[in-house]
Amino acid sequence: MLEISVKKRFKDFCLDVEFSCRTRITALFAPSGSGKSLTLQTIAGLVEPDEGRIEVNGKLFFDSKRGVNLPPQKRRVGYLFQDYALFPHMTVIENVRFGSKDEELVGELLKILEIEEIKDKFPSEISGGQKQRVALARALATKPHVLLLDEPFSALHKELKLSLYREIKKIQELFGIPIILVSHDIDEVFELADFIVVMEKGRVVQTGEPFSVFMNPLNLKVAKLLGHRSFLKGRVVSVGSDYLEVKLRSGIKLKCRRREGVAVGDEVFVSILPFSLALSPSLESTKLVVLVRKISSSREFKRIEVEIERERVELLIPSSLSPNFIMEEGRTATIYLSADFIPVIKEGS
Numbered sequence: 001m002l003e004i005s006v007k008k009r010f011k012d013f014c015l016d017v018e019f020s021c022r023t024r025i026t027a028l029f030a031p032s033g034s035g036k037s038l039t040l041q042t043i044a045g046l047v048e049p050d051e052g053r054i055e056v057n058g059k060l061f062f063d064s065k066r067g068v069n070l071p072p073q074k075r076r077v078g079y080l081f082q083d084y085a086l087f088p089h090m091t092v093i094e095n096v097r098f099g100s101k102d103e104e105l106v107g108e109l110l111k112i113l114e115i116e117e118i119k120d121k122f123p124s125e126i127s128g129g130q131k132q133r134v135a136l137a138r139a140l141a142t143k144p145h146v147l148l149l150d151e152p153f154s155a156l157h158k159e160l161k162l163s164l165y166r167e168i169k170k171i172q173e174l175f176g177i178p179i180i181l182v183s184h185d186i187d188e189v190f191e192l193a194d195f196i197v198v199m200e201k202g203r204v205v206q207t208g209e210p211f212s213v214f215m216n217p218l219n220l221k222v223a224k225l226l227g228h229r230s231f232l233k234g235r236v237v238s239v240g241s242d243y244l245e246v247k248l249r250s251g252i253k254l255k256c257r258r259r260e261g262v263a264v265g266d267e268v269f270v271s272i273l274p275f276s277l278a279l280s281p282s283l284e285s286t287k288l289v290v291l292v293r294k295i296s297s298s299r300e301f302k303r304i305e306v307e308i309e310r311e312r313v314e315l316l317i318p319s320s321l322s323p324n325f326i327m328e329e330g331r332t333a334t335i336y337l338s339a340d341f342i343p344v345i346k347e348g349s
């Protein structure tokens with residue numbers, strides 16, 4: 001459990017963040033320079049806020065009103081960066097021991113993070129993924145109350161990232177500590193986090209469960225940040241219990257997810273997601289005839305670029321299902337879009 005509400009003014013930047021999370025892994029997601037790292041530094045005690053309050057698992061780290069400001073060493077925060085910050089003159093096991101003199105715990109961490117076999121090697125003799133496991137073991141050896149991860153995986157390739165994600169989840173379950181992760185990568189957020197804090201220019205703009213935030217982005221800017229790419233403009237013409245209908249400029253009526261606060265007559269943007277395509281017609285889908293512009297294939301997906309209302313829209317079809325869709329570049333095709341995967345965003349929100 002983390003509760004934070006802090007302000008810190010710099011010459012050219014103002015950090016003003018407030019959020020609380022009861023979840024296991026929270027992701028701070030924002031463009032570069034939004035204050036993600038600064039937020040972690042205030043939690044770690046490396047940057048002192050001008051005012052505010054920080055509480056982690058019932059322990060008060062900072063409270064400007066009560067004059068509380070625990071020094072970093074008393075906060076017991078595990079902090080991991082992109083550069084591993086291992087001591088080059090120490091072996092793997094010596095690096096981990098630096099975090100704790102408890103030999104049992106050190107041995108356990110070497111085992112959990114699968115670095116036993118390299119325990120006598122020096123950092124220069126091991127791979128990037130192994131270095132990050134050692135850094136993680138060293139951070140956990142201090143028995144931290146909270147683990148802060150500042151883009152620790154961004155320099156690693158995909159397979160290594162996936163194996164470290166598994167480690168992080170395992171560690172969270174074993175140690176039960178909250179983890180705050182800074183990430184630029186929405187796939188990473190979906191893979192790891194159960195809560196997302198979207199930030200912009202030093203402020204929190206939206207929080208929630210990742211899928212819910214993804215399907216209900218606050219505005220166009222947040223939608224783009226989360227990876228939405230294709231938007232169509234229209235007006236809401238009916239609202240039901242689960243779905244609503246949007247009339248596009250060409251007159252097509254598109255069934256979309258219902259959204260709180262969106263009413264008949266509202267001007268909205270409809271976001272067509274790569275996975276909005278439905279395999280077969282249903283009550284919750286809309287039939288459209290589209291022009292197929294481009295088709296390309298990868299191992300997992302067929303990528304189809306179609307034109308809807310003069311907008312280029314990218315759709316993905318899992319390769320295993322692609323024989324069900326007969327499409328040719330330059331020709332029209334009939335497709336069905338699933339309302340469940342079509343979010344709407346109120347214009348001007």
Ligand SMILES: Nc1ncnc2c1ncn2[C@@H]1O[C@H](COP(=O)(O)OP(=O)(O)OP(=O)(O)O)[C@@H](O)[C@H]1O
Nearest residue numbers: 010011012013030031032033034035036037038039
């Ligand atoms: N000690 C400091 N003094 C003055 N300004 C700072 C200080 N630390 C950070 N900043 C400024 O605060 C802003 C936010 O920085 P921060 O590193 O928190 O962003 P970020 O969201 O983590 O970005 P990135 O994803 O690029 O790491 C930046 O404009 C940065 O220049």
